Amino acid sequence: LQKEREREREQLRKQKEKERLQKEREREQLRQQKEKEAEQRRLEREQARIAAQKAREEERERKRQEAAEERARKLAEREAAREEARRQKEEERARREAEREAYRKAKEAERERLRAEREAARRALEGKVARASKRLQRGDGLLGRGITTTRVYRPEAIPDQSGTTRRIPEGAAVRPLGVRPPPLPQLQPQPAVTTPPTPPTTEAGAAAAPTVAQPTPTESAQGPEPSPEGAEKTEQTVSAPSQPAELERAAALTTPKPVEPTRATPPPPPSSLGIEERYQRILERLANADPAFQREYRENFDMSWIYHDSALEGVVYTYQELKTAIDPNVQIVPDSSLQPACEEIRRHRQAIELVRELAERKRVPITVDTIKRLYVTLHPEEGDVKTVKYRKDIPQHRLYFHEYAAPDKIAYRVRQIVDWLNGPEPKKMKNPLRVAARVHYDLVRVFPFTTDSGKVARLLMNVILLRAGYPPAIIHSTERQRYYEALKGQLPVIIQMVADAISN
Structure with a gap:
């Protein structure tokens, strides 16, 4: 009986030991399973973190590329705008140059036209003078004496040049500019034209305009220039008269009237005021x-x-x-x-x-x-x-x-x-x-x-x-x-x- 009890106790102990070992194995398996699950979760979290980091890197790289592309685009736009402005400026400069060139050519053409008109007028006047001279030569053969022509200038046709020259110190010699000295009188039995006296000079250095004036050196070389308003200079040609009345009328035409010298206007007395007071x-x-x-x-x-x-x-x-x-x-x-x-x-x-x-x-x-x-x-x-x-x-x-x-x-x-x-x-x-x-x-x-x-x-x-x-x-x-x-x-x-x- 005691042996049976011992055997039962031994079996019970073995069974408990077996159960204990079974529980330990189950606990070990459960622990391993938990560790495995924890490792799995850790790996998943690590993978998720790596994926998120990779995504962030990709997003940053994408944004960096977009920023670089935006900078390149803006730079290209600025360069294009600068190039467009430069092109427009060059076109504007070329347009202005073309306009200036066209204007210069138009002015040159206008000057050429005026020069041609003056040349044509000069030739026409020379022909007119030549024809009148021939008529006078024929009349001279008939009458035994020659009658010359007289070029008469209207006083208002001669420009007033007073005030256009620089001031000249007092006491300095003033020589009229553009005034031809009068020729010496010709020793003829009956002169047709008397030489007028030298016109007096005004304060500004310009000569006073007489009624009858000698042609200037420019006119003697190029001929008279026609005026746009009409003939400022009228040439009176006296043909050979055939009767005494006509002779008297021709003599009256060719003999100039006496010229009254133009008196220079005295300059105003110097003012004692300063420039500021005078300007005010x-x-x-x-x-x-x-x-x-x-x-x-x-x-x-x-x-x-x-x-x-x-x-x-x-x-x-x-x-x-x-x-x-x-x-x-x-x-x-x-x-x-x-x-x-x-x-x-x-x-x-x-x-x-x-x-x-x-x-x-x-x-x-x-x-x-x-x-x-x-x-x-x-x-x-x-x-x-x-x-x-x-x-x-x-x-x-x-x-x-x-x-x-x-x-x-x-x-x-x-x-x-x-x-x-x-x-x-x-x-x-x-x-x-x-x-x-x-x-x-x-x-x-x-x-x-x-x-x-x-x-x-x-x-x-x-x-x-x-x-x-x-x-x-x-x-x-x-x-x-x-x-x-x-x-x-x-x-x-x-x-x-x-x-x-x-x-x-």
Whole structure:
């Protein structure tokens, strides 16, 4: 019995041990399964993380490529826009050159036509004179004496040139320009024409016009020039008379009337007032005038300003071009050949109006933008004040022989001029004329822009003068060579020229 109990206990113990081992195996299997599942989940998470990281890398790379493509596209667009602007500018320049060439050819054709007309008129007149001479020779054979012809000039046909020459110091010898000295009288028994006395000279150096005048050297070489209004010079040919009454009438025609010498008007006494007071008096008298006179005065003044200022740059406008561009009633230029010149003249007048506007705003300081604004007004195709560029090269001009600023020094030199103008030294000088002339001189020697730097410098000079109460300084076109010679380094000459231009 005890052995059976022992056996039962042993079996029970073995069974428990077996169950325990079974449970341990099950636990081990469950643990392994959990570890496997955990490893599986870890691998899945790792794969998901790697996939997400790869996706993020791909997204970043895609965005980087898109940004690079966008930059390349914008760069290409900017380059295309720049190229288009450059192409348009080249086309505009070519168009302007073509218009200028067409205008030059039209002017040349017009000059050729006028030259041909003058030549035809001269030949016709020579033929007429030859025929009249033959008739006189035939009459001379019949009557025994010759009757010459007399060329009679109407007094109003001879232009008044007073005031067109430079002032001449008192006591200096004045020789009339363009007046042929009278020929010596011929020793004939009965002279047909008496030589008039030498006409007296006026203060300005121009000869007073007599009723009967000798032909000038130009007329003697080329023949008389026909007038558009009619024949300013009438040639009276006296044929051989056949009766005494006709002889008396022919003698009356060929004998000139005595000429009364024209007395020169004495110059007004010098005024004791300064330039500013005299200019203010002119403005007051102009303000009291009627509007029509004011408008005509302003138009003529602007035409003179534009003509002489452009002539200094080598561009000479005709009266027709100036009048067509200035006239407010002409909105559309009827002649296409005048279109380029009229556009330049109108832009120049806009710049003059800007000068007057800046002169009235005395509290606004003159800056670099003021200089650029004057240039952009003359050349709107160059952009605006923010985008206009200084020149990038050294200009070559047959008249500009003075020193230029290097392209990389232009901005600094222009700022230096503006800083000096707004500094204390001009106030110490107490002479606006010298200040304006020096600013003009320095700016022209910098030559900041490719074209019309001289115009911009003179416009800026007149802004300073008008702010100080002075009239604008318009340097006469006849002073062109002296002006360019002074730009080589003669500032006192420039100051004297500006003073002469104001007081003229």
